[in-house]
Amino acid sequence: MRIIKIGGNIIDNQRELSQCLADFSKIKGSKILVHGGGKSATKMAESIGLIPQMIEGRRITDAAMLEVVVMIYAGxxxxxxxxxxxxxxTNAMGFSGADGNLIQSEKRNHPSIDYGFVGDVKKVNIDLLTNLLSSGIVxxxxxxxxxxxxxxxxxxADTIASELAIALSDFFDVTLNYCFEKPGVLFDAEDDSSVILTINQELYSKLKAEKAIHSGMIPKLDNCFNSLSKGVQKIKIGHHSMLQNDDSICTTIEL
Amino acid sequence: MRIIKIGGNIIDNQRELSQCLADFSKIKGSKILVHGGGKSATKMAESIGLIPQMIEGRRITDAAMLEVVVMIYAGxxxxxxxxxxxxxxTNAMGFSGADGNLIQSEKRNHPSIDYGFVGDVKKVNIDLLTNLLSSGIVxxxxxxxxxxxxxxxxxxADTIASELAIALSDFFDVTLNYCFEKPGVLFDAEDDSSVILTINQELYSKLKAEKAIHSGMIPKLDNCFNSLSKGVQKIKIGHHSMLQNDDSICTTIEL
Structure with a gap:
């Protein structure tokens, strides 16, 4: 079972996206795709006069912004x-968490920040999900x-991918792939050849302490270690070319 | 098996929509909901500077308008x-025709009018649809x-409802309900008490010849007679209160 999350610039670049989806289609066996939103929600929000707000890399979602992200992401x-x-x-079927009650969440209740209409995953409807997968649905x-x-x-979207991976790890050997425009987690964000081939908790703690990891990568890696500790077999972060080639350079996350 | 199509002002009125969905939820047995778009696609198109075009009650869908209707309808x-x-x-699951290849269509090829990205239904994936229904999915x-x-x-959306009804009529006794803000097909469009209780092909031809039927109703009724001739058991047109009450006044369509 492979769960592939695509995000970042892949979504906004039609040529990259097409290549990525062609590669994804060639993967054998059960698989799930999770996609982020790219920049189009921000663009749409701007074009109708909304001003997007971010705190710690997360979007603040007021009612008007929720309408926009639902339109853009789910539509x-x-x-x-x-x-x-x-x-x-590929017999793909597109879902929000509301569809079939596949992913139920609860509105985030943060002591100091009002994130608005942001949900933290509470429960995956694993019976229905495994039923769909066994019918050959992607x-x-x-x-x-x-x-x-x-x-x-x-x-x-990273959290959705990791929560699906955790829920499915009771039934399958789950590999989780985070695909984006970079070849992996980098020692030097400006140097694409500085890929960290393997990162474990010890190295992660050290890099965090040294502020040697880009802040946008921290929630992604936190998700990874959480998933591994809860039963996910294997996690890789890198360019979507890894979907086509198992030997391509990327970052493997280990406990 | 009931297939309910909701459209018109129901979609745009949050209170009506909530009531209609509550009534729909109470219907026992297999059921499918098909929804139109209401006015929000037109509003969104206007707010980003597009000018909607209509010919014979059908929207002309250029690439920019297709993006808008996908966002609004599917999102x-x-x-x-x-x-x-x-x-x-109600364990609802939302679909476009692309999801699970449930409804494949072909781009309309009209001799004189370029409708743009408008599709005419070619094939319903009946195996997957009946499989979903038997799993309790709505x-x-x-x-x-x-x-x-x-x-x-x-x-x-009317065509989608009727094509689904036709495809399912090989497996189920299918009742098709078209719900909108009026109590049925009216003799006098200005008088809600002038509901035509039963309309058959003979009466329909007569009313059409007399131009006594509102032009927006013609594609709906054409769909109805087409569906009945292809195996659908029963069709009713009326206010969504008929979902709650089988005896409420509405128009029944007969061959």
Whole structure:
């Protein structure tokens, strides 16, 4: 079972996205795609006069911004990805967490920051998900969940990928791949040849203490170590070319 | 098996929509919801500077307008309906035709009018659809399909409802309900008490010849007679209160 999360510039670059989806289609066996939103939600928000706000790399989601991310993530991006996968003979089906109650979350209750309509994953509907997978469906998740009471919530796509991986690790050997525009976690953010081939908790703590890791990478790596400690077999971070080639350079995360 | 299409002002009125979804949730047995787009796609198009074009009651869908309808129909409206149905303990799952290749269409090739990215339904993936229904899933379809080659297409929601009804009529006794803000097909469009209780092909031809039927109703009724001739058991058009009450006044369509 492979869970592939694609994000960053892949989503915004039609040529890269097409290549990535073609590579994803060639992967044998059960698989799930999770996609982030790229820059189009921000662009759409700006074009209708909203000003996006971020705290610690996370978007603050007021009611108007929630409408935008639902439209863009669950509508435009998700359905275009699904249609492209279908053209690649992959029987993709696009989901938010509300669909089939596949991912239920709860509105984040932070002591000092009001994140707005942001959800933290509470429960994956593992029975339905495994049922869909065994019917040959390839689920494609966007970064929208719901609270079960009628409210859609914006949820970090990395977290969705890691929560799905954890939930499925009771039933499958799960490999989790985070694909983005860089070849992996870098020692030097400016130097693409400085890929850290393996990162374990000890090295991670050291790099964090030295502030040698880009702040945007920290929630991603926190998710990784959390997933590994909860049963996920293997995690790799790197360029989407790793979907095609198992030997391509990337970062492997180990406990 | 009931297939309910909701459209018109129901979609744009949050209170009406909530009531309608609560009523829909109470229907026993297999069911499918198909929703139109209401006015929000037009509003969004206007807010980003697009000018919507209509010919014979159908939207002309250029590339920019396709993006808008995908966002609004498959994203905003579909996911909000699904989340609300989940809150009503209905295990809804939202679909475009691309999802699971459930509805494949082909780009309309009209001799004189270029409709743009508009699709006419070619094939319903009946195996997957019946499989989902037998798992207790309640499908919620928006009015977006795909051509199987990666292109999403805008498709009339009434047609989607009728094509689903026809495809399912080989396996189920299918009742098709078209719900909107009026109590049925009216003799006098200005008088809600002038409901035509039963309309058959003979009466329909007569009313059409007399131009006594509102032009927006013609594609709907054409769909109805087509569906009945292809095996659908029963069709009713009326206010969504008929979902709650089998005896409420509405128009029944007969061959």
């Amino acid at each position: 435009q991006i998700n359905k275009n990805i699904v249609a492209q996968l279908q053209a690649n003979s 689920p494609v998740f966007c970064a929208i969940t719901h609270d079960g009471k009628g409210q859609l919530l914006n949820t970090n | 905003q409206i579909n996911k909000n309906i699904v989340a609300q149905l989940q809150a009503n303990s 499908p919620v379809f928006c009015a977006i399909t795909h051509d199987g080659k990666g292109q999403l297409l805008n498709t009339n």
